Amino acid sequence: MTALAAERSAPPRTDRRLLTGAFAALGVVMAVWGSRMPALQAAAHLTAGELAVVLLGAAVGMVAGLQVGGRLADRHGPSRLLVGPTVIFGAVLVVLGQCRTLPSLVLGAAVFGLAHGLLDVGANTCAVHVERAYRRKIMSSLHCSYSVGALGGAALAATTTWLPYDVLFTTVGAVTVLAALATVPVVRAAQHLDDTTGSACTDDEAAPSSSRATVWLLGALAAGCLLGEGAAVDWSAVHLHSLHSGEATAAAAYALYSAAMATGRLFGDRLTTRYGATTVVRGGAALAAAGLGAGLAIGTVPAALLGWTALGLGLSTAVPSLISAAGRGGPRAVAAVAATGYLGLLTGPAAIGALASLTSVPAALALPVLLAAAVALAAHRALEAR
Incomplete structure (x- = not known):
């Protein structure tokens, strides 16, 4: 074996550390942005409707970034979408901290979302x-770094x-920009970020068909999973309140969901390697469908907390596995699956709210239960399509 061959066959640990940092940075910035949103709303004197317009701008920008990112990664390589979008991501967070008018916030949020989408495609395709x-599963652990970063x-x-929120935005944004710029030499020297030739999959991990039908099915399953995540973010505390829990207990529901999600992703690669992506x-x-379904049916605070924990644990490996399957169809397939998945995250909470207005909160939360059950039934067809 030549020295070059030996070097290329070695596990690309530097590349993995680079991507771990990229996913973690994405989680940190998004969590800081979302957590201090009420302070931004108050400083800019935004009504609830105006804040919704700002968030819509971010959503539109993110979907556009996912679509454009797929084309750019396909043409120039996904590593080109690591440093630049991260620099923009951090810089725009600094700018958003200084915005006080609705037009400037909408424009800033749109660029923020665009950078998010570009980085999402680049990081996942790399x-x-x-x-x-690596010749073994690592996607779940990389997504775990996003969960840990968000926490x-x-x-x-x-x-x-x-x-003040603007000081926090400036600090986090500046650190993100500096960290991204510091990785430029590492990205340039990385061997495997754009390498599509070194795959050696086991039989049950053989590349699935990249047909449009398969990509859409993967995207639909990702949407179902991310709708569950959106439900946890926006409705878990409301659900606990409907059961007459205290404020701290209601807040604990999402904390338990997040901790279970991170734990599941931490061990997800080992489980997937041992049992196969489809089985896991x-x-x-x-587990997610049964756990949350039981929590809704029993209708007590402890059962609800266990239900949200089961949802986080059960869905923890699904999106990483779906992205891995889509990635073998190329960057555009990753972009399509991610964009479809994020539609579930963005529209799911509103759909649950509409159902709750017609029925009740527990009844409306049957939607993520049903979708988790659909993922369980359709995973075999999506992940093992040829």
Whole structure:
């Protein structure tokens, strides 16, 4: 074996550390932005409707970034979408801290979302390539770094409420920009971020068909999973309140969900390697549906807390596995699956709210239960399509 061949066959640990940082930075910035949103709303004197317009701008920008990112990664390589979008991501967070008018906030949020989408495609597509070079599953652990980053960002925002939000945005944004610029030499030297040749999959991990039908099915399953995440973010505390829990207990529901999600992703690669992606995703989705379904049916605070915990644990490996499957169809497939998935995250809470207005909160929350069950039933077809 030549020295070059030996170097290329070695596990690309530097590449993996680089992507771990990229996913973690994405989680930290998004958590800081979301956690201090009420302070931004108050400083800019935004009504609820105006704040919704700002968030819509971010959503539109993110979807556009996912679509454009797929084309750019396909043409120039996904590593080109690591440094630049991260610099923009951090810089725009600094700018958003200084915005006080609705037009400037909408424009800033749109660019913020655009950078998010570009970085999402770049990081996930690079992760597929590095996972191939590793010759074993690592996608779940990379997504775990996003979950840990989000928890860290939320904790930072919660423990620095004495600090003006614009100072926090400036600090986090500046650190993000500097950290991204510091990785330029590492990205340029990385061997596997754009390498699509070094895959050696086991039989049950053979590349699925990249047909449009398969990509849409993967996207639909991702949407179902991310709708569950949106439900946890926006409705878990409301659900606990409907059961007459205290404020702290209601807040604990999402904390338990997040901790279970991070734990599941921490061990997800080992489970997927041992049992296969299809088995783990199907079993996890079944656990999510049964756990939250039981929590809704029993209707007590302890059962509800266990239900949200089961949802986080059960869905933890699903999106990483779906992204891995989509990635073998190329960057545009990753972008399509991510964009479709985020539609579930963005529209799901509103759909649950509409159902709750017609029925009740527990009845409306049957929607993520049903979708988790659908993921369990359809995972085999999506992940093992040829």
